Amino acid sequence: MGKNEFECDCDVIHEDRVKLAKKNMIEEETLLLMADLYKALSDSTRIKIVAILGEQEMCVCDIAVLLNMTKSAVSHQLKNLREMELVKCRKEGKVVFYSLADEHVKQIFNISYSHVMEEKIEGKN
Amino acid sequence: MGKNEFECDCDVIHEDRVKLAKKNMIEEETLLLMADLYKALSDSTRIKIVAILGEQEMCVCDIAVLLNMTKSAVSHQLKNLREMELVKCRKEGKVVFYSLADEHVKQIFNISYSHVMEEKIEGKN
DNA sequence: TTGACAATTGAACGGTTGTTCAACTATAAT
């Protein structure tokens, strides 16, 4: 099995598997979107915000108090979440109320929540 | 509504909401585990590896060829995934075959895949 | 119109992280 056509420091060890994988591969654009979705939820501050907004709509100031952070830090992260379309906001006078963008977000949150809780229980055995 | 007991640059605007949220808050340890889970999947290389291993078990070299990366870079990321218990490995001679740790991982992957695909379709309307 | 305050923004700082590179281990074949 000689050198392959790819620019890489490898020989192809299992050419059949590589070909099959190449054929079945999900398109890159989709995988990058998935990575971005995960990235949005991968920060402790942002996941806490999503957890909070899963219960009720809330303003920047209240979130800052709850998380014991500055309004600025919270606002920056809310901007991230907004750009990823995970939260939406509604202005009422001076106050901006944030909530989850849709049920989908809560669904994704709940699934990973269940997963982690199961792992925690399994870990005790 | 005066200054509150928290160290923060905020007044509590909606004290009732903050109290309720505080009461219902998921424990921090759980949220941090969730963030870690998301972090493990938030990198484009790692999500591609998970996608590949969702189809078939595969060795480091094959993955490197598929992703057009060095073995070293792939190995580093596989180590990350192993430490997060998202993949497992099996040695056969010189070759190390990697696969997803369990069905759970594939389930989580599939859910976010569906989510992203729906978003893509909605985006076209 | 002035003051107070919720919220946003951009720059800067420091910590994190992904890839590269070189060195290394382990296994198989000659």
Place this chain on the structure above:
DNA sequence: ATTATAGTTGAACAACCGTTCAATTGTCAA
């Protein structure tokens, strides 16, 4: 034993990212 190759590892570098800080916007009340 020697060589070749699969894989791992640690250090180093650059890019990325979260928080802080200071300045600014927008809205309400006096």
